[in-house]
Structures are given as structure tokens and as C-alpha cells.
Amino acid sequence: MGTPTSRDFYARDKEEQKAFLETTWCDHCMKADLGMQEPVEYELEGTIFIEGQCLQCGQAVYTELTDDDI
Numbered sequence: 001m002g003t004p005t006s007r008d009f010y011a012r013d014k015e016e017q018k019a020f021l022e023t024t025w026c027d028h029c030m031k032a033d034l035g036m037q038e039p040v041e042y043e044l045e046g047t048i049f050i051e052g053q054c055l056q057c058g059q060a061v062y063t064e065l066t067d068d069d070i
């Protein structure tokens with residue numbers, strides 16, 4: 001495993017930020033698009049992750065971006 005490289009989520013444009021914050025999947029709620037707060041973005045092994053807290057349950061939620069999405 002490599003070391004995660006942090007990225008600046010807030011460097012993305014506003015529309016993109018909004019889309020990422022709204023388009024989520026929560027493993028705890030087993031529901032899509034509940035939303036997240038306090039997003040942190042980082043890159044690990046060529047994959048970008050946006051990690052935040054589910055607005056519904058407060059557990060960690062992750063969005064994984066492959067090269068196709070970037």
C-alpha cells in the first residue's frame with residue numbers, strides 16, 4: 001500500500017463539489033444520495049477518494065473516482 005496524497009477538494013469548481021456532496025452511497029444506511037459533509041479528498045495508488053460523513057447517520061462515506069471520472 002502506498003501513502004495517500006492529499007488533494008484539495010475545494011479546488012474543484014462549485015458545481016462539481018455540490019455533485020460530489022450529493023452523490024453518495026452509505027454502507028451503513030444502505031442508501032444512495034443521502035449526502036456527505038466535511039469532505040476530504042486524497043489519492044492512493046492512482047485512485048482518488050472523497051471521504052466524508054453521511055448526513056443521515058454520521059458514519060464515514062467514501063466516493064471512489066477512477067481515471068474515467070477525472
Ligand SMILES: [Zn+2]
Pocket residue numbers: 026027028029030034054055056057058059
Ligand atoms: Zn448513512
